[in-house]
Amino acid sequence: MTAESHETLVEVQLALAQVHLDRQEYESALDLLRAAARAKDARAINMLGRAYERGWGVPPDCSTAAAYYQEAADLGDVWAKFNLADLFLRGDGVERDEAAAYALYADAARQGHAKSLNMLGLLHEDGRTVAPDENIALEFYRAGAAQGDCWAHLNAARILVAKGSHDGAFDLIERSVSFGFPDFWQQLQAALSCFKGARADALKARLDMLLAEKVLR
Secondary structure, X not given: OOHHHHHHHHHHHHHHHHHHHHOOOHHHHHHHHHHHHXXXXXXXXXXXXXXXXXXXXXXXXXXXXXXXXXXXXXXOOHHHHHHHHHHHHHXXXXXXXXXXXXXXXXXHHHOOOHHHHHHHHHHHHHOOOOOOOHHHHHHHHHHHHHOOOHHHHHHHHHHHHHOOOHHHHHHXXXXXXXXXXXXXXXXXXXXXXXXXXXXXXHHHHHHHHHHHHHHHO
8 A cells, every 4th residue: 555545544534433423423433543543643543532531432531531642742733732731731631730731732832723822821811830911811812813713712802801902802702703603602692791882782693693593403
């Protein structure tokens, strides 16, 4: 088998594994992921970690998940770095280590990972492993928002409201709708309570419509 055909096979295995995951056919998905992981595909190894963390077809085991995440992170997978950072931050399957979590988020953020940028903002805002600094947090949130993370939009908007910059905050909230999902849209509805006027009313109506459409599907 040529290198090109081997890469194609791995891509097919990953695509089919996702189909089976979406259908909650976990055993079939795991078989495909394990086959791709044997080829040292970092994405497949990360997804095996996710399966053990979430209990997809296997008993939940965050220690095993952490081992898979570490292997995939060592291969450069950005999602594995983020997922392993989350485990370190919570102390699930590994000893709680906020400094290790910060380092992993920072490594992933350097690769442009939006959710890691948001998490760095939270750590700077809360003063976890670093001195609390709202302005640095805001810059991380803005960077995460620029990469498309909905929570980074909302977190940046929250700080801007506290600073009295309602127009800038509303712009972020308005843009975040296209990156969001039902649970996030509900959070936006609550955040909009401090905004008045036609634009706010229009956005509230848009969110109501989006949530109603989701219920009907």
